[in-house]
Amino acid sequence: MAIHIAEPDTGRQAMTDLAQAFSSVREQSCRLVQPLSAEDCCVQSMPDASPAKWHLAHTTWFFETFILERFEAGFRPFHPAFRVLFNSYYEGVGEKHPRAQRGMITRPSLEEVLAYRKNVDQRLLALLAQALTPEFGCELTMLVELGLQHEQQHQELLLTDIMHLLSMNPLLPPYLSSAAVTDAGAERIASALQWQSFEAGVIEVGHKGAGFFFDNETPRHRQFVESFSMASRLVTNAEFLAFVEDGGYNNPLLWLSAGWDWVAQQKITRPLYWQDAHAQFDSAWREFTLQGLQPLALHDAVTHLSFFEAEAYARWAGTRLPTEAEWECAAAYSGAAAGADYFGVAWQWTTSSYAPYPGYMALPGAVGEYNGKFMVNQYVLRGSSVATPAGHARLSYRNFFPATARWQFSGLRLARS
Amino acid sequence: MAIHIAEPDTGRQAMTDLAQAFSSVREQSCRLVQPLSAEDCCVQSMPDASPAKWHLAHTTWFFETFILERFEAGFRPFHPAFRVLFNSYYEGVGEKHPRAQRGMITRPSLEEVLAYRKNVDQRLLALLAQALTPEFGCELTMLVELGLQHEQQHQELLLTDIMHLLSMNPLLPPYLSSAAVTDAGAERIASALQWQSFEAGVIEVGHKGAGFFFDNETPRHRQFVESFSMASRLVTNAEFLAFVEDGGYNNPLLWLSAGWDWVAQQKITRPLYWQDAHAQFDSAWREFTLQGLQPLALHDAVTHLSFFEAEAYARWAGTRLPTEAEWECAAAYSGAAAGADYFGVAWQWTTSSYAPYPGYMALPGAVGEYNGKFMVNQYVLRGSSVATPAGHARLSYRNFFPATARWQFSGLRLARS
Amino acid sequence: MAIHIAEPDTGRQAMTDLAQAFSSVREQSCRLVQPLSAEDCCVQSMPDASPAKWHLAHTTWFFETFILERFEAGFRPFHPAFRVLFNSYYEGVGEKHPRAQRGMITRPSLEEVLAYRKNVDQRLLALLAQALTPEFGCELTMLVELGLQHEQQHQELLLTDIMHLLSMNPLLPPYLSSAAVTDAGAERIASALQWQSFEAGVIEVGHKGAGFFFDNETPRHRQFVESFSMASRLVTNAEFLAFVEDGGYNNPLLWLSAGWDWVAQQKITRPLYWQDAHAQFDSAWREFTLQGLQPLALHDAVTHLSFFEAEAYARWAGTRLPTEAEWECAAAYSGAAAGADYFGVAWQWTTSSYAPYPGYMALPGAVGEYNGKFMVNQYVLRGSSVATPAGHARLSYRNFFPATARWQFSGLRLARS
Amino acid sequence: MAIHIAEPDTGRQAMTDLAQAFSSVREQSCRLVQPLSAEDCCVQSMPDASPAKWHLAHTTWFFETFILERFEAGFRPFHPAFRVLFNSYYEGVGEKHPRAQRGMITRPSLEEVLAYRKNVDQRLLALLAQALTPEFGCELTMLVELGLQHEQQHQELLLTDIMHLLSMNPLLPPYLSSAAVTDAGAERIASALQWQSFEAGVIEVGHKGAGFFFDNETPRHRQFVESFSMASRLVTNAEFLAFVEDGGYNNPLLWLSAGWDWVAQQKITRPLYWQDAHAQFDSAWREFTLQGLQPLALHDAVTHLSFFEAEAYARWAGTRLPTEAEWECAAAYSGAAAGADYFGVAWQWTTSSYAPYPGYMALPGAVGEYNGKFMVNQYVLRGSSVATPAGHARLSYRNFFPATARWQFSGLRLARS
Structure with missing residues (x-):
């Protein structure tokens, strides 16, 4: 939830x-759904993922429920059942359709959901065109901004969820044709890894300045950070391949205990979308991507790692994952430098569990359920990825997933003390 | 698998x-899929059910794999991956896509599957138009007949699977508009229950005469049947409601031990599609049907019962389920009589577990996997239902499902010794 | 439950x-528990098995609940909590301790349970010494006989449950010292397999004559049995080893579909207690027995097979399992012949699911829960095993277990049509 | 693992x-096991708990494996199989018996395990009596100290595991007779809750000074702590009862999302050992304790809470859980004050996930597996409980359990910003 110190301009x-x-x-x-059929948009590939159609409807529900219902004169819902059907997890709003059954919703159709979007869009725009009192305008502005940031988060999830669905199909269909990828075939060369050192001291962590932010980025507060060094770039596929080929997935001493149990039970032997194609192809490793199955791009950042895999790799490399505070400190210093890949490539696992900042307060009301209630058994990722919408990333942004989640564009940047 | 004593006419x-x-x-x-969208046809509502699109493709795969591949000169598969994708359970044919993941197949699209159907249909018809040697013609004829019977079985499953999917949607959309149902509103009155007695003696059981049959209906053989009586009609919704209202679902003494465990664990309190609508509506019970949610038709046969529920009802009523042999004996005698509802209303659970007849032999080859390998932990249902295609039912037909299956049009006819 | 046509002698x-x-x-x-410690008697190795102490207490509970409570003047329970604690599955008697938690009962101690036994024994014997009216005497006699047969069943379970527990201990401790086994080292040679033929016809099946029987063996009734042949002896370990070495556990075409799923999921590759000791020992196969780990006795009957394994073996051998009726027919004819091993070696899986005989009626009251409510998804075994108490076996005896059960002394005898 | 800056005195x-x-x-x-029978000591009540006998053996295994095997001349294991059987989780030591099957080990008997203890004790004492080189003496001393601290941890677990086992027995047997409890009947009155304030600033956290410590308490490092207040005493049963009676367990808005899922799935309605005895007794609430079932002691600290319950209570009370650093800061200040209950009553959940301190390094070798590999998805508890052995507690001690663990003496102390 957004907290603005200053009143927004209305x-x-x-x-x-x-x-x-x-x-x-x-x-x-x-x-984002243009390359997809109605069938693609309807299916749920696992309980953690949602159908694309559901993302389209739920983001619309958010505007309808938290804005239109509150501000629109003579509000009537587009469809009474949608209030339950497309509620994700807001207990304060009433009943919700079970998460694991989002894929059962073949009706409403994709077409109807697109009509739902159109209807809510028109009404929302009409609302924005009205003359509002400053007080209402201020709250409205904040909620619309929140809704847009919320929708951008779902845009990234929509892509990673679709990618997961397509990966479950033995035909391995691409989301995008290779032709659509401008730099296909362009050989990238990873830069040499360097270590940037930082002195110990008290730093400030959390959102600062104007612009939108989520409540979990606040309050800005002080932390003492001991001296540390941060890697100049992300870990690459080639580097991670060395871990695989060194038997990294077979050595319990490299893993957290719970991670080793997970590896053994799930028979994990490589990053989520890698395929060992020695038997089928001339060259060895392939990776399923949004452009379908491709040769493993050795110089690209490794992605689709769980926290457990990232953490084991760091131990194998004689290093460790950074904390949130270290990451924010280093990114503030060098994030915009040429060649820095703090943003726009891969989310970066930190060793920090997702927890409230000192003095954190969730806002009252249902929107207060946005962040705080997930602050347990999840780990923070920082930065942003290739799938993050333009303009959505920022220094203090806190993404979070359970330690086993792999279907995001999640990689790692090494740190050491 | 069909076994014809005499050569078929070619x-x-x-x-x-x-x-x-x-x-x-x-x-x-x-x-059957005309009332459905591509989305409806794509989703799998539970591991036991399959998407409509999969039914359309798998029945086509059956003709392509078992007929075209064998008889067509210069055979080339429509799509090499379909051989695995649409194989249901034929180990003799090679790999198969996991059953529980049939709903992940958003590609091929419904449109492509319909094109697949068209292509195979044309090639099959071309084959039938050729002059064939009698030997080939004979085998071809048998396999085509088997493929058609197989497709009719899937037509019934397609309906019950779609019904289950729609029932998972909180909107409870109808498959058919009520207008499409000719007798909607027509009040049926169940006839009075009468008991038909049969003397003890050796009877013959199994397929007899010309016409198609599955291998599990053979060989025709002798059984000694003790004297018994059979009910003149199926158990009605009104009668089953009396069981519900008498606390039938709360009394362990009425249930098989495994049935009681199932009732307790799954919190079963009524037939699958019944809804206790006392709170929402004026009248009490409703039932989800292919025409959507409807008032419970008290005089209709109760359907969507598991074996456990049918068996418990029979015990509560001081009776029992018939055996297969008793059912076949009684149906042979009175099956065609006016008012008899042995066929076309509801499959009727018997107390017979699905087992091979004496001397049963599965045919060699992959089509031999059709029936025999399922002969364990399943119970036989006899007759046919409203969803059975015209011409598909016969006296010796053996349907079978696990004791917990409820999504078929399964009811019961009482017997007593 | 026992049904005596004639009044018992009182x-x-x-x-x-x-x-x-x-x-x-x-x-x-x-x-039976003398070779065991209190610790051995207390632990439950799986939900299907019970601790030895529980067997000792439950069989005592049976006499206390169904006899003393009914016939003893001024009856007071030994311990009020035992009524729930040691009730197995009698819903008619009230609450029962959950089956899977029988191993939590460290108190009462083994010593206290033995005192419970002693107390109930004394009171029961006092009752039997009283002068009773003929009517009471008759019912008492029947219930005592039922209680003794019940206890004998638990004696066999006690042995197989203890064997399972000891098999879970990496030390593989023997139940009996090898010295206690008189014929240890005696080399047995299996006789040549012969086939005994039987003509088709109506036979009688079920209990006949005086002596105790369970209700599930009645009523004696007629069955038509087509002609068949029965093997002269049980399948041996050597014969089953040939199946294993021929890849029997890797070939889906030999298995029922549900059996193949079970083999794959549970990674079954051999009979329950076999160990492939090629790596550790000079000779290859060992088997865990009541005398600890022993070289596999090739000429002995194979035991500890599930129904699925027995059925797959029979298919591999080009034969099949017999039906109950066939088994009873053949055993009646040759059961007592020299060399016949119908009794006393291994229970023999039949292809018959456990179902009520025509006209079967469970007795009223809680003892009526003894058999009938288990008649679903179980398969009948006939004969008796090395663990069956002397005098407990008979021609019409119906043992039954689910198709996956392996911890009994269960083997097979082949049949063919 | 202990790290001593200075050489220990040898x-x-x-x-x-x-x-x-x-x-x-x-x-x-x-x-500790004197009030218990061999049966009590053998059974495992859940995968998270271990049998008392296993605790006795595993702590002995620790001395044998990490000390005798290394230092004893001509070392021979007491029993070769024990190396695997009583290894808990040390991958570096080789194979280990599966955790969930610790209760299957009826052999070795309790008596044999006590003999194992005696044997290792004698050999260890003989070793300590030898003249050792300073270098060896130093390492030996450190390992013995580690082994003793390790054993003390298991003493607390032994008590909580036994308590859990006894709670699974419907007889609810006490571990101790009430007579053994000196203050039984003494009415305690909880003091009034007061808030102690602390200024913001950089503090030092982690082990300081001489004496034993675990590696997870190091290195001592600086943290910036914002100003906060800490409650003067633990939350009482009476206070927690108010939460229960206010519907705390039924209000999703009070819970973390994962906590609410846990409450709903497990049907949690009160602290682990509370019993709502309104129906059975005159007074309402009882609690199962080491002295058996007792009236709920309203003025005592609430215990046997999960992290989720503690966290929800704090939210309901308009407060929050402290962080580790806050706790250590407040305890350092007032821990020894009269009436302070930082130690010896109940472990206190903090909001800090269990993570490495900056610069943390696990020691090389198998003893390095002691702590570090558990640093994920667990939450830190501080202080100590009634079950903690005398002398085992200290300011920097970090206990840790998953957010759902309830069988420890775990309670809470409130904090606020």
């Missing part, structure tokens, strides 16, 4: 800008 | 008739 | 004989 | 003291 021009941002984000969601 | 007229039957059955499958 | 001598039989059976149970 | 007197400490700790373990 002047006419500001509202026009907001309307434009609204339209742009909403259209982008629809663009 | 003359020109016979082949023309076969081609016509082929087209008719194949078209019927496509007709 | 004269003084008869009652003295009954008291003697009572003491003898009760002492035998205590003898 | 002079003669020091070694005599160490031998005395050794004997004292070892005897205490045996004293």
